[in-house]
Amino acid sequence: MNDKPPSGAAAPTRHFDVLIVGSGLAGLSTALLLPSHLRVAILTKRTIEDGSSGWAQGGIAAVLADGDSFDAHVQDTFVAGAGLCDPAATRFTVENAPAAIAWLRALGTPFTEHDGELHLTREGGHSHRRIVHAADATGAAVQQTLIERVRQASHIQVFETHNLVDLILSDKHAQHATAPRRCLGAYALNESTDEVEAFVAPHTVLCTGGAGKVYLYTSNPDTATGDGIAAAWRAGCRVANMEFIQFHPTCLYHPKAKSFLISEAVRGEGGLLKLPAHLGGHRFMPDHDPRAELAPRDVVARAIDFEMKKHGLDCVYLDITHQPPPFLREHFPNILARCAELGIDITREPIPVVPAAHYTCGGVVTDLKARADLPGLYVVGEASYTGLHGANRLASNSLLECMVFARAAVGDILAQPPWTPPPVRPWDDSRVIDADEQVVISHNWDELRRFMWDYVGIVRTDKRLERAAHRIALLKAEIQEFYQSFHVTRDLLELRNLVEVADLIVRCAQARKESRGLHFSRDHPDLLPEARPTILQPEHAKIAL
Template sequence: MKEKTDFLVIGSGIAGLSFALQAAAHGRVALVTKKDISESATNYAQGGIATVSSEEDTFDAHVQDTLVAGAGVCHEDVVRMVVEEGPQVIRNLIEWGVQFTKSGDAYDLTREGGHSARRILHAEDITGREIERALVQAVLKHDNITIYEDHIAIDLVTEAKVLKKNLEENRCLGAHVLDRKSGEVRTFTARITLLASGGAGKVYLYTCNPDVATGDGVAMAYRAGATIANMEFMQFHPTTLYHPNARSFLISEAVRGEGAILKRRDGTAFMEKYHHLKDLAPRDIVARAIDNEMKTYGDDCVYLDITHRGAEYITSRFPNIYQTCLEYGIDMTKEMIPVVPAAHYLCGGVAVDKNAETDIKHLYAIGEVAFTGLHGGNRLASNSLLEAAVYAGRAYKHAVQVLKDGEFSFPQIPEWDAGTATNSDEMVVVSQNWDEIRRFMWNYVGIVRSDKRLARAMRRIELIQDEIEEYYWNFIVTSDLIELRNIATVAQLIVACAQMRKESRGLNYNIDYPGVDDVNWKCDTHIKKKF
């Protein structure tokens, strides 16, 4: 079945929804999302969105904080652009119905790790859920947006792929998309295709990401020939709730921003010996500190203590976190919260320019799937929602101008061909490979790495890739098989980029190269598929 549209948007977080709302005034939008429209990483974001909005703060201060957190490899021009365009995208979000928490007549601003001032707008401790609610409501009211829930993109369709030849300037024509309920594959043709499919936390055994975060956009873009960058920089959030029944529940950095202290089991605070900002140090430093404390003392977790702030303040400022902890038998007003690091945010991704366009024409990428140069070697807290909103606006303006500049013809795009593929009765192959990838990525390519661990990981992923490719072409595609193929591709890209970088910078810590090498590695890593 073929679907024709002006804009194909893959993903339904703040990036995809913001773009769709703006693009819909200029053409038809098809919005494809893996589960229901609200299931995205945005929906789980607790802390907030960073922007300069008080007289005590400045653009220069926000820029400097971002550059420091980014460990020397942020693109300063991009940082300044995003920071200075922040206030306008906040106004857009408010116009679309987002209700940020106020203190009197002014918006309540909080502070998080790495920030020198209070500049985090939030909606209690469920900021992402509030943003998602407002944007979904606005999208559902728009006649020009058609939503395809329970649909997963299989692969991008490019001009080079259709014509079966290498082109000096390749162009994206749309995507093949699986209807997860019916099993039917739809062929979407689009004048503009936008990847807003989120991150890849599920490539690791422990993550605070939702199940949809399987790196689909990065994997598809790589297979299509787009440049991928800085995949070695996977951010591990320092504080995820440690409980056998908790499914990777995030304890927001805002808790530390409001005074919570990291402690060992015996109540000893330890962050002072790792960084002068102590518990408000950048995330890469806090995550490594916790990892080191756990290994040094043989503990399964460390603890976050905010009991000194008092019950009334805690329950009003963090109602969702308080209630969730209570459901697991932890009263954070009276006892410390057990926490561990978990894979959280991919700072690398599909390389884009300042208009969010990739090096494949008419293919854009925004949000966590994209590498813009903003985050460098380590993302500053609450800059992710800001980046997504800013780039959604920039992508929309550029894409609309591309459409206005002239019509262009499509080559004849074939529908999906399943060939001689049959239904599989051996799904154990998929589940086994899925589990193995996530385990060796955690053990070998986690918070602390070494050349030997990376080499082991690469050997394993190459063998698994061969198995997946054989399986993929022999059997009819399913959602599980598509996701397995994607996490395998993303895992290989992370390992490959980590092997390139012969230093320890930001989120990439290699015990064989413990220092920073500004002479050779104050730059990005790039990787591109060879055809």
């Protein structure tokens, strides 16, 4: 919980009708779907362009083709989710997909077309062609379209370089203690002024994305630090299925390329995974699966993880040098160019790769109206747990979820009777001082990401999870002491949230005594007969659930 009771500081208090935290597809969609008579604020940690959505290379799944059906899309989602998907949430999302695509097209999103019709591709796990896309950079195309619309909207105000500190809770203010407990908005650190500002609104929507930065290797941008998940948990909301972290098997391993993915299409075109030269350059995938490099991504990721741990390697190598240079220039121009910038000639040498945390399938528990347990609070996108993704996300369902539940949240907001939040006192940091050594933060950040990678990564054991839980407990105590004593900074806030999320991942993983979907345990390799979500209830929650 927020241990610094606000009282009488000078930072501004800002009032809006709807507060949105996050500027990815979920946040921008929510803002644009709200009517223009409402005053809307969007808080974003860096700039409006820096969310994860813009990195999405794939597309958006929707039933649009002849011969396809909602039932088929639902079934494909269930198969990918290892039977753990919520039936109501899955059908709700699938049935609202065509309307979401129509809305994006009406806004002018430049989707790829063929003969005047949307060009639909097919991705792994889908039984039909149903992926609407904009070449191989759908997320960027959608984001840019929505950003332009937001900038044109006079009722939407964007606050860049504003970092979520915590939600404002009614029972944290003495004069509100007898009122029903609810969310009144959020505190945010304005990096340009180094002040914590209060944003007050009757409706708060968390669209803060996932938590890939809790791991040493991730395809996510630096902003993916689980801020909304951690803040909602501290506020007393339930969190579910955090053990299911999707790993992409091949992320470029290079000190100057933190998050560059090597497309699975490279393996599709004959790329071979090999050990380094000092181990003979052995091709290892046939040792793990008869489908070799064409096995599903979770199988490939586990195989790479096994070989790295067995041999103490920092990476393995993906070799596509048998293909002629003109072929590589035509099929993989971006990969070839990016590797060349880093001194890697993929026409002549293999590409160093590691698996990378890619998507957080769990999150804050919400209903079909995107409502969290705390009245006044909604969660949309990767930060939420709707039940759609189950134990593994089906390709191109994630951008879809953002839009469908953004519309659901807006519908519920508009159905609520008018309500004015009571006065909220500003943040008080009069009893803290500036930190004398930032090395404490950087050291703890590095330690957390490394042991999460080693102990709570692609393959888990009970002993590894115990070790991680022990280290997390020590880190949480140290970070909380630091948080109590010093002025908040972006690095401190993100570290505080990451260690909270790490704890949630470990607790969920320890609770699941089976191997299902993305959660693979050597101590519990079998599948239990009944698929159940892992739902954590905060001990400090005072909410009637």
